[in-house]
Structure formats: C-alpha cells, structure tokens
Amino acid sequence: xxxxxxxxxxxxxxxxxxxxxxxxxxxxxxxxxxxxxxxxxxxxxxxxxxxxxxxxxxxxxxxxxxxxxxxxxxxxxxxxxxxxxxxxxxxxxxxxxxxxxxxxxxxxxxxxxxxxxxxxxxxxxxxxxxxxxxxxxxxxxxxxxxxxxxxx
Amino acid sequence: xxxxxxxxxxxxxxxxxxxxxxxxxxxxxxxxxxxxxxxxxxxxxxxxxxxxxxxxxxxxxxxxxxxxxxxxxxxxxxxxxxxxxxxxxxxxxxxxxxxxxxxxxxxxxxxxxxxxxxxxxxxxxxxxxxxxxxxxxxxxxxxxxxxxxx
Numbered sequence: 411x412x413x414x415x416x417x418x419x420x421x422x423x424x425x426x427x428x429x430x431x432x433x434x435x436x437x438x439x440x441x442x443x444x445x446x447x448x449x450x451x452x453x454x455x456x457x458x459x460x461x462x463x464x465x466x467x468x469x470x471x472x473x474x475x476x477x478x479x480x481x482x483x484x485x486x487x488x489x490x491x492x493x494x495x496x497x498x499x500x501x502x503x504x505x506x507x508x509x510x511x512x513x514x515x516x517x518x519x520x521x522x523x524x525x526x527x528x529x530x531x532x533x534x535x536x537x538x539x540x541x542x543x544x545x546x547x548x549x550x551x552x553x554x555x556x557x558x559x560x561x562x
Numbered sequence: 563x564x565x566x567x568x569x570x571x572x573x574x575x576x577x578x579x580x581x582x583x584x585x586x587x588x589x590x591x592x593x594x595x596x597x598x599x600x601x602x603x604x605x606x607x608x609x610x611x612x613x614x615x616x617x618x619x620x621x622x623x624x625x626x627x628x629x630x631x632x633x634x635x636x637x638x639x640x641x642x643x644x645x646x647x648x649x650x651x652x653x654x655x656x657x658x659x660x661x662x663x664x665x666x667x668x669x670x671x672x673x674x675x676x677x678x679x680x681x682x683x684x685x686x687x688x689x690x691x692x693x694x695x696x697x698x699x700x701x702x703x704x705x706x707x708x709x710x711x712x
Binding site for chain 2: 427434435441445449452456459463466467474478537538542554555
C-alpha cells in the first residue's frame with residue numbers, strides 16, 4: 411500500500427507554479443464560459459422553437475384545410491371565425507389572454523387546437539381569407555391566404 | 563505484495579506531472595473546447611432552416627390559392643392567354659410581412675393539347691411553378707407546381 415503514497419521524490423508544485431496554472435485556467439474559463447453558456451442557451455431555444463413551430467404548423471394547416479371547402483364564413487372578430495365546411499359549422503377562435511386556440515364543431519364544446527398562439531388574425535374581402543398566426547415566444551410568424559371553393 | 567508488483571517506472575511517475583506538462587494539457591483542452599464551439603453553434607443556427615421552409619410553404623400555398631381562384635373566375639368563353647392572371651412570369655421581392663422572402667411564378671405554356679397531363683384536346687394547358695426564395699442568396703425554400711387547363 412505504501413506504493414500509493416507519495417515517495418521521497420515527490421516534491422509537489424511550488425507556489426509560483428500553482429499561481430501560473432490557476433491564472434491560465436482562469437483566463438481559459440473566462441473565455442470559455444460565455445461560449446459554453448451560449449451553446450446551452452441555443453440548445454434550450456432550439457428545443458422550444460421546434461415544439462412551438464410544430465404547434466403553429468398544426469394549427470395553421472388545420473385552419474386552412476377546413477377553410478378551403480367552406481361554403482360560408484362569418485368573421486365574429488379579427489381572431490374569431492365561424493365557417494360552414496362540408497356540412498359542419500366550425501368555429502376557430504383565439505383566447506388571446508391565455509394564448510389558446512380553440513376549435514368547436516356544430517355548437518359543441520370548445521376543444522383546444524393549439525397552445526402558445528399569441529396572435530391569430532383573419533382578414534377578408536369576401537372572396538379570400540388571410541390567416542396570420544404568431545407565436546411571440548419564439549418569434550414565429552405564419553401567413554397564408556385561402557379562397558374558399560364553395561362560396562355562393 | 564502490492565508494492566513488489568508495481569513496475570519501477572510507475573513508482574517514478576508518482577512524482578506527479580511537471581508544470582510544462584500541466585500547461586500543455588490545459589492548452590490542449592482549451593483548443594479542443596474552442597474547436598467544438600463553432601460547429602455546435604453552427605448546428606444550432608441551422609435550426610432556423612425548417613422554420614423558413616414551413617413559412618415558405620404557406621406562402622407558396624397562398625399564391626397557388628390566388629391562381630386557382632383566378633382560374634375559377636374564367637367564363638367558358640374566356641381563354642388562359644387572354645384572360646388569366648397572371649399570364650406571364652412574375653417575381654415579387656421582399657414580401658410584405660416576410661421581407662426575407664421573395665416569390666416567383668414561372669409559367670410553362672409549352673403543353674400541347676391532348677398530350678400528357680394536358681387532357682383538353684382544344685384549349686391550352688399551363689404549368690405554374692410557384693417558388694419562395696430567400697432574398698439574401700436567392701436559394702429556394704419551397705416550390706410547387708400547379709397544372710391548370712382551360
């Protein structure tokens with residue numbers, strides 16, 4: 411077991427050696443910490459971005475898909491639309507305070523279509539409906555325009 | 563027993579590392595860390611790509627919807643050549659609200675009536691290619707074809 415203990419030849423580091431090493435390590439850490447921190451922040455941000463982007467994509471796809479065959483629509487407000495689509499009365503509306511997008515069908519209960527939606531705006535000239543969806547948390551903006559096929 | 567089995571050079575190594583060895587090790591570690599930072603940062607920056615493709619796809623859909631609507635407005639007596647909008651190539655730079663993107667419509671009017679996809683035997687068939695591209699380097703983020711006939 412004595413072999414594991416310091417031998418006579420082990421003299422250790424001098425004070426000046428320790429000061430030099432600590433100084434070098436401090437300089438390296440000062441340089442590396444912001445970079446490593448940035449990597450971790452990027453990772454966290456990108457993970458959130460992927461999740462929120464997927465939410466936005468699902469919401470936007472669902473709305474536009476159901477608007478295309480619509481035969482009538484009514485804008486209840488800028489972020490609340492009711493449509494008649496393939497024989498169903500469908501409503502999409504945004505609870506802006508809680509950032510929740512709801513969908514209901516034939517007067518039934520509101521169902522959550524997507525969370526984290528900061529803004530959903532419908533604009534129209536009677537022939538088309540432009541949908542603008544925003545998720546401010548990750549700076550996502552999506553826009554598309556639909557011309558419902560079956561309007562009178 | 564343990565002591566007797568230890569090679570002689572290992573006993574000598576117990577003297578520890580020298581200052582120069584320690585500095586070299588720290589420097590190598592710093593270089594390795596530094597070399598990893600750039601590729602990881604680049605990889606994270608590339609996470610923006612799928613988002614841009616998604617935005618571009620909806621903007622392509624927007625233009626296609628407009629083209630299809632214009633097509634539906636044509637009466638039986640109207641023709642693509644005389645009444646369709648657009649009826650020539652079109653480029654929009656820095657789209658409103660999405661200034662990082664431009665949008666291009668390219669029309670291929672070379673389809674012969676009755677041949678291939680052009681099932682109409684008398685009227686023209688056009689293929690609209692709608693592309694959304696980056697204003698910065700003109701690279702295409704999303705593209706789709708729309709075949710119409712009259």
